[in-house]
Amino acid sequence: MKFSWTRVRAIFHKELRDYRRNRFIVYTMGVLPLIFITIPIIEIFAIPASAQLSTRAGLPLLYLLIIPAIVPSTLAAYSVVGEREQGTLEPVLATPISREEFLVGKALAALVPTLGIAYLLFGIFFAVVALFANSVVASAVFDRSHLLVLLLFTPLLAGWSIWVGIAISARSSDVRAAQQLGVFASVPPLAVVVLMSLKVIDPTLALALGLAAVLLVFDGIGWRAVAAMFDRERLMTGARR
Amino acid sequence: MTSANEAATDLLAPGGKREAPALVVDHLTKRFGPRVAFSDVSFDVAYGEVFGFLGPNGAGKTTTVRTLGTLIAPTSGRASVAGIPLTPRNGQQIRARISIMPESPGLYLRLTVAENLRCFAGLYELADAGGRIERALKAVNLTERANDPCGSLSKGLRQRVALARAILNEPAVLFLDEPTSGLDPVAAREVHELITSLRARGVTIFLTTHRLEEAERLCDRVAILNTTLRLIGRPDELREQLFTRNLEVRTHAPLPDPGRVFAGLKDVESWQQTPSGSYLLAVTDPDAAAPGVARALVGSDADVLSIAESRHSLEDVYLELIDEDVEAKRR
Ligand SMILES: Nc1ncnc2c1ncn2[C@@H]1O[C@H](COP(=O)(O)OP(=O)(O)O)[C@@H](O)[C@H]1O
Numbered sequence: 001m002k003f004s005w006t007r008v009r010a011i012f013h014k015e016l017r018d019y020r021r022n023r024f025i026v027y028t029m030g031v032l033p034l035i036f037i038t039i040p041i042i043e044i045f046a047i048p049a050s051a052q053l054s055t056r057a058g059l060p061l062l063y064l065l066i067i068p069a070i071v072p073s074t075l076a077a078y079s080v081v082g083e084r085e086q087g088t089l090e091p092v093l094a095t096p097i098s099r100e101e102f103l104v105g106k107a108l109a110a111l112v113p114t115l116g117i118a119y120l121l122f123g124i125f126f127a128v129v130a131l132f133a134n135s136v137v138a139s140a141v142f143d144r145s146h147l148l149v150l151l152l153f154t155p156l157l158a159g160w161s162i163w164v165g166i167a168i169s170a171r172s173s174d175v176r177a178a179q180q181l182g183v184f185a186s187v188p189p190l191a192v193v194v195l196m197s198l199k200v201i202d203p204t205l206a207l208a209l210g211l212a213a214v215l216l217v218f219d220g221i222g223w224r225a226v227a228a229m230f231d232r233e234r235l236m237t238g239a240r241r
Numbered sequence: 242m243t244s245a246n247e248a249a250t251d252l253l254a255p256g257g258k259r260e261a262p263a264l265v266v267d268h269l270t271k272r273f274g275p276r277v278a279f280s281d282v283s284f285d286v287a288y289g290e291v292f293g294f295l296g297p298n299g300a301g302k303t304t305t306v307r308t309l310g311t312l313i314a315p316t317s318g319r320a321s322v323a324g325i326p327l328t329p330r331n332g333q334q335i336r337a338r339i340s341i342m343p344e345s346p347g348l349y350l351r352l353t354v355a356e357n358l359r360c361f362a363g364l365y366e367l368a369d370a371g372g373r374i375e376r377a378l379k380a381v382n383l384t385e386r387a388n389d390p391c392g393s394l395s396k397g398l399r400q401r402v403a404l405a406r407a408i409l410n411e412p413a414v415l416f417l418d419e420p421t422s423g424l425d426p427v428a429a430r431e432v433h434e435l436i437t438s439l440r441a442r443g444v445t446i447f448l449t450t451h452r453l454e455e456a457e458r459l460c461d462r463v464a465i466l467n468t469t470l471r472l473i474g475r476p477d478e479l480r481e482q483l484f485t486r487n488l489e490v491r492t493h494a495p496l497p498d499p500g501r502v503f504a505g506l507k508d509v510e511s512w513q514q515t516p517s518g519s520y521l522l523a524v525t526d527p528d529a530a531a532p533g534v535a536r537a538l539v540g541s542d543a544d545v546l547s548i549a550e551s552r553h554s555l556e557d558v559y560l561e562l563i564d565e566d567v568e569a570k571r572r
């Protein structure tokens with residue numbers, strides 16, 4: 001049978017509805033990003049005009065990148081084990097859905113809200129900087145390489161967190177443990193971006209593109225690995241086997 | 242899809258799909274590591290039949306349903322489901338033509354009844370989802386609750402939603418795994434009535450239960466499973482099959498020498514004294530044996546209170562079987 005976007009859509013819509021009515025998830029999706037946008041805004045206003053502007057202005061952007069790395073990991077980590085705990089996994093897997101359709105539906109349901117939240121918060125951040133920050137600082141923030149890093153790395157970091165999160169979720173028997181592990185696992189690719197933002201690694205355009213390509217490959221591998229690792233029997237019984 | 246289907250159907254019955262059984266299970270076994278969930282199970286189920294799979298907890302009923310539903314792979318043996326051979330490649334096709342109502346309803350509790358069904362209509366890629374959902378809800382008398390969140394429903398109502406979800410795709414074979422377990426008698430009766438009405442519509446149903454009277458009441462045929470298949474047949478046949486017919490003789494006082502009284506009778510195969518003091522005579526035909534027994538008793542001056550056929554209920558048969566297994570395991 002060929003890949004069915006109808007089935008992917010069914011999972012996707014169901015997930016979004018469920019998220020919206022899940023207090024824990026609404027709280028996580030609301031509060032975590034708030035923290036990671038408040039800190040960079042404070043940072044920006046704390047920068048003295050004489051400081052090494054580019055480096056100091058890069059740091060707040062880093063906080064912003066934590067949003068796409070961490071927000072979807074909570075969602076993805078919940079995705080399989082959450083359904084297993086509710087007993088809803090079995091009826092879903094008993095339908096004609098293929099594991100690829102199931103996983104893509106789950107991944108998109110984590111990715112789309114993440115991108116929405118992340119880009120919204122970036123918008124708010126830049127608006128605040130443009131309107132209220134010292135003009136020297138503002139121009140350092142609006143550096144082209146910063147913007148590129150943000151735009152490019154947001155979906156790529158999210159992709160990584162999602163596949164790692166789903167993989168952990170599928171092997172877990174406990175939602176909380178899965179979520180903690182998921183957050184932890186979303187950190188490594190962030191580290192590279194950190195080094196770049198702090199200019200430990202020189203953030204040339206070529207390097208950024210190279211890193212993005214590597215991350216893209218990792219996302220692809222993550223998807224294939226997750227799809228290959230988990231057959232129906234595994235998804236249903238999880239860590240029990 | 243069609244070619245694989247036809248090939249499968251040809252294999253089973255040259256005449257065409259309808260004549261092929263809905264389920265063919267052939268020496269099927271599932272092990273989880275060293276643990277045997279079920280072993281060497283074989284049976285057929287015809288289209289339109291309600292087939293009961295009866296066994297105690299841990300007998301392997303759920304694992305059988307999951308295996309036939311392609312959720313887990315068998316360790317060995319063969320099967321065909323809705324005319325399609327059970328192979329890893331055919332999983333999706335098989336799942337499109339069946340549905341499973343699992344032991345726990347597994348509803349999205351934060352979603353409404355209609356939202357739950359809409360999700361599954363999408364997963365089955367059903368055309369006219371709205372109409373199907375409406376008909377399924379009507380079939381389980383839940384039209385009024387369509388917009389209630391499933392979390393607000395009672396256990397019995399949730400079970401009905403799960404049943405509506407299971408008939409949404411008009412499955413060729415409907416698997417019901419312990420559909421009434423944990424329900425109060427009223428809710429259980431409602432589910433029984435729904436199953437009876439599905440049966441009347443010709444839906445093929447594979448129903449597991451650990452409750453004998455449920456199997457007896459709802460099913461055309463019953464298989465008794467306890468890791469291996471013990472017995473299979475119509476409820477009345479099963480009773481007949483395991484029914485060693487007995488005459489029970491009650492006397493006012495114990496017989497001084499029962500051996501002498503019963504031994505010479507040609508219709509009596511054996512006799513034993515029950516703990517309550519009555520005598521149980523194994524006979525081939527109670528009606529033929531009774532007069533001779535009565536004469537012998539009178540002849541030996543016994544004070545006879547009653548001579549009656551003692552009936553085994555299917556329940557006795559079932560318990561006896563399960564007991565044998567428990568004892569066999571203890572050994
Ligand atoms: N995923 C699994 N891993 C290991 N053992 C299992 C698994 N599922 C079921 N079993 C075992 O298989 C046997 C049959 O279980 P099950 O099919 O659930 O029985 P029933 O539904 O008749 O109560 C039990 O001994 C059970 O412990």
Ligand SMILES: [Mg+2]
Pocket residue numbers: 302303304344419
């Ligand atoms: Mg069971």
